[in-house]
Amino acid sequence: AADPIRLGASLSVTGRFSDAAKYLQEGYQLWADEVNQRGGIGGQPVQVITYDDESKPDSGRILAERLIDRDGVTVLLGPYSSPITDAIATAAERAQVPVIGTIASDSSIWERRKLRWTFQAFPTSDYDHEGFLRLLGEKGKAIKKVAIVYEEAPFSIRAKDWALAKAKEMGLTVEAYGYNPGAQDFRSIVERIVAFGAEAVAMGGYYQPSVALTRQMIERGYNPQAYFFIQAADGVTREALGQQTEGILGRSAWEPTLETPAARAFADAYRAKFGRLPSYHSATAYAAGQVAEAAMKAKGTDRAAIRDYIATTAIPTVMGTFKVNAKGQQEGYHYIATQWQGDTARIVGEGSANAVIWPKPAWK
Amino acid sequence: MLRVADIRVSYGQAIAVAGTGLHVPQGGWVALLGANGAGKTSLARAIVGLVRHQGRTTLAGEDISALPAWERQRRGIGYVPEGRQVFPRMTVEENLRVGAYTCPDAEVRRGLDMAFALFPRLAERRAQLAATLSGGEQQMLALARALMTQPKLLLVDEISWGLMPILVTQVFARLEELHRGGLTILQIEQNAREVLRRAQHAYVMAAGRIVLEGPAADLARDSRVVESYIG
Amino acid sequence: MSLTLFFQLLANGLVVGGLLGIVALGLALIFGVMRVVNFAHGEFITLGAYATYLLVTQLGASPLFGIPLALALGGAIGWLIQAGVIARVTERPELDMLMTTYALSVVGLGAFAAGFGGDFRSYSAGPSGSLDLAGVVVGWRSLTVLLTCLVMGAATLLLVQRARVGLGLRALAQNRDAAASCGINVIASERLAFSAAVALAAAAGALVSLIGTTTPTVGHGWVLDGFVVVMLGGLGSVAGALVAAFGIGFVQSFASYLLDDSWARIIIYLLLYAAILVRPHGLLGRQEHA
Amino acid sequence: MALVEARAIEKRFSGVVAVKDVDLLVAEGELLGLFGPNGAGKTTMFNIIAGAVRPTAGAVRFRGVDITAVPAFRRARMGIGRTFQVVRPFRGLTVMENLMAAVPSAAARDGRPADLAALLRGVGLEKRANDPAAALTLGMLKRLEVARALALSPQLLLLDEPLAGLSDRECADMLQFVATVRRSITIVMVEHNVHLALPICDRAVVMDAGSIIAEGTPGEIRKNPAVIRAYLGEDAA
Amino acid sequence: MSRAGSTAALAAVTVALGAVAAALPWLGVSSYVRTLVYYACYYMALGQAWNLISGMTGYVSFAHGALAGIGAYATVIALNAQWPVAAGLAAGAAAAGLASLVIGATSLRLRGAAFTFATLFFQELVLLIVRKLPAAGGPGGLVLQEIYPTSLPYVLMVVLAAVATIAVAALRFSRTGVRVLAIKHDETAAVAIGIDSTRLKVAIFCASAAIAGLVGSIHAIFVGSLFPDVVFAVEISLIALAVPLIGGVGTAMGPVVGALLYVGMREVFQVVAPGLHLTIVGLLILAVVLFMRDGIVGAAARAWATRRRTAVPAEGG
């Protein structure tokens, strides 16, 4: 057989981001297997090499060197989190190897410096609150005051800034409260929300603080009419909050319940292979593979040509149509809105047949 | 009462006690003399079980060789270590209470009264931290602490160290009194003149071995002892 | 600021302070007896939290049973670790001890990460609802935490300050040999102190899982704050630790409300450094003789 | 002019008055004995002169200079050396390194540095020069203390119980050594071993309960009834 | 061999190794291997900086990661303001040195564990402040506008590691070194023999911090991008301490051996036992602490001495 075309990824198999690694890996795996079944690219099979970066940027940087240098990869696929993507980018930019970022929603790493070889394949976090505010505009006519909670981290700050501007434009009164990454105690923020008299709350931080905030609002006996946190769609929410999830809004990069043919085909193939439904991580990984595939089909293994192709071409993927702007930020697809209804997080709002539960039922 | 044999203590490659022993009869008062570095303290620490060693130790007929320090204390060995070793961040009274750790509550009271009667200065300073006591006061505290449990055998390492003359006299007088009350004493001392006056039997150690022994009165006249330790 | 709000913030501070108190108490106990800065304390907190999580999700039990379970598990594991590892370094320089507990922390962290993955785990079972006292609302979960902390704190304080065991532990901390020749079983005492401290940490972990979420690093944040408390309260001073814990709980609660929680933490650290300048030995710490 | 002039010294430790209204003058070149019962305040006086403790009231002058506010290390460099009643060696350093640490740097002080080997011979530790201090016995450590203080090349040496823990024979050696040293250095010595220490003193001061109760030649002190009552005891007189 | 002799020999060996390492980029060695060598030197230099204050004085610092971070930030700010590289590095060293004076003013008065705690919090405090500081880029951090060739930070780091190693060796056997060790063993007695312990401690801490700051500066040029949470991760301080501990505290060779081993171990276990490699590293550190009292270098020296039938007392204590 011909020599394989190698692609590489630094994955967080251990450390803080380890839960997603499996899904990413399976997404890459499924994509590679399908390509190889189809006879490879230009007769060459593809191979995705992965290593564990322990969720640490320094390790990611070393692994990028190893992948580029020792394994001779043509394209690097993204790791988990923005700092690791940024670390890998530094190595890749020097070595002139294209990187297709997967779970790097924070578009600020493309703002801080010019990255020529590195692309974002995830929906950018700037639009985190987009779906929620749209629903608010449609359903929450009575709502005047909105509280936004954000983490003092770039992705969350940018999303907050976008949302603040948007909400003011909508004629709402908004207050935003920041918290320190790693915070566990949100009681004082809940008190501020109560004192402000917010009728709707949007939480733009990571998953764990979101759950903590939710619990402490419930404990405080405070009931907003609409409540949204960005990762609410994830299944773990159910485990953490039990029946209290009903009516909570969220946003997702992708859901297996998405009603597009590409999504359905992917979800079916994934389930057939791994015995479970894919998560948005799997879809992103698969999509990154699809972007690489399109570029390599067109340009072979010429890294510079691949780079130019990705920078300038709209590519259909399982996530939607991939397209980056001049900075390398992904602009083709945004997030979709979800809401907990019974046992599942359903897609709601734009283009979905599901009705929105409004206002959110009170917590018990 | 106490019989030790073939004791060996070494620190790394340095041999401090090179296989030696001694005997303290019931109700006796035995002195252990020797120059700096002879190994007296090491032997004492072996007897009370504070240093890793080889050899046999029997107390009142019971073999205690394998017992840890606290078990030996509970079988009646009181120890006044060299260099005071009080509990620095505890008050005088707390130090004494630790000394009575193994006693029933009633005896703690009695022990405290006795200690304060013996050393009125300690009574004055009962609430002062031990670290801030003067050198001599710490020495009194260390002795009083060892007496809290009414031990059968008292092992004293250089008690007169840093004590004012009056107090040396007093402490020796007190030891005599306790001895008359049936306490067995093994005393390590540089102040050979004072001990040999009171002890019945004495051993002299040099380079990790007992090199001389005999009735205290004889040793006090022995030219070798006089020359080296009394001067 | 309205009076209700004031009391609400005070109540919030109490809950955090109580939990912090328990964490710091364990640290102070270990430091006080063995002069060990226990870097692995956070892992013992995490242990208690995961144990409770498993109890709830695997056996469907109430998380309240997690508290005794954590106490027992922590006690047993503390005992084993003291006997197997810590005891080997007790008479060595402080640095060795530090490194030993650090290594234990790394091992623990690795094991949790491998066993449970990096994401958080949590459950929704357990007490729910809240108590409303004239507008001051405190959840039953938080109240459970506060009460448990107070009981455990009082018990530990009594043990160390009043009981003879406590006297022995303090003596042991100051002079191991002298303690042994006073009849104190130093080995058993050290083991007891360590395993009690680990039991406290694990119990704190059970409580943390009740009001928060559990990750392999959940203990770290608590333990860092615990060190602040121990330092403020005077190294090894058990009573000082409790006072400082509530103090920090209140500062945290009020400053987070008035500014934000990052500033609250900055203020706490600056207060700590100021305290170090003014009272180098902690609020209730005592100076050793020069 | 007196080498050391301590005037109206008082030291309180939260409640305890350790030293009250003490005037202590040490003449250049003398060997002054400082005696007194346990807890009389002798070590505290040493700490005040050496700068380890600040007096609550009073002033200390050294060679006419007021040093009351001068930190301890600087006093050491000015020429005040001391030993500790409870030995404080640098346990992990060798005997020789213990002395080396104390030798003032050439730039800081003129005069030639002490001959360390000779010092070690003087205290009988020459064979132990390369052993870590941790391996020495208490008696050896006492001698190391003295040697280390001398390595400073001090003008004033404060000896806190140099004889404690030594056998009578070794005491004689130590006193012999002190006698050699005193030819060039002013010494203040605290000692409980009065019958050995007193005879070699030029002058003696006796403290009790924080105050000076007697002062004079060894002969006078020995006969002083207050000293006998408070300190020596009848049979020692 | 005399002490001066062994210092000189060590210096020669270090310089030679450093020269070889520094020449690697031009010897056609793969960039992956060079990256590993770079990281080994990075940890080595940081470990030596730690060794200087903590190994020598016994004041265990947990602030070295933070000090390196301060150096990194200062350098990036300076370089972005168009300062020449040398000035940018000097800014890093100076900023860290200044920061150490702040810690020193409060914390060096404390002894033992209290100092350790104070440095541990310093790390966290700096992170909190940097996140609040617009000039430092806030939570988003900073990037170096210019991308330098990797060979620049590479050579600088190799040289720094070599220089730091020689400095520690020279200090250890100098008279100042003896005085510093005296502080470690008994500070009160040290003061009584004329050692200005405060000044000496502050000076050593400041020198140590300046080295740590330089490490951070160079690493900033290497990575080109700073995120506060990454730069001020506690883990970096822990590496600064683990590296000398594995190798041998207070010895010049300790951090050298420790750093090589640490980097090597990490690479091997990442491949051999991905999920468990953290646990394995922890167990190894534990094994070293439990069974090799003075690190691998100490254990090796003992083994060597035993073979030659001479006793070598444990260093430090």
Ligand SMILES: Nc1ncnc2c1ncn2[C@@H]1O[C@H](COP(=O)(O)OP(=O)(O)OP(=O)(O)O)[C@@H](O)[C@H]1O
């Ligand atoms: N911890 C130790 N490490 C190494 N060697 C030691 C240690 N303790 C004592 N030694 C050595 O053991 C020998 C005996 O010491 P020991 O303290 O028993 O003597 P001693 O007779 O009590 O002396 P002294 O009269 O000075 O108290 C000495 O040579 C001493 O150097």
Ligand SMILES: Nc1ncnc2c1ncn2[C@@H]1O[C@H](COP(=O)(O)OP(=O)(O)OP(=O)(O)O)[C@@H](O)[C@H]1O
């Ligand atoms: N830090 C302190 N706090 C409280 N009291 C103290 C402190 N330091 C010393 N003292 C008290 O001051 C008195 C004088 O102590 P000092 O050590 O000067 O006595 P001394 O004359 O040297 O006695 P000794 O001959 O026993 O060594 C003692 O009663 C002691 O308890």
Ligand SMILES: [Mg+2]
């Ligand atoms: Mg002895």
Ligand SMILES: [Mg+2]
């Ligand atoms: Mg004294």
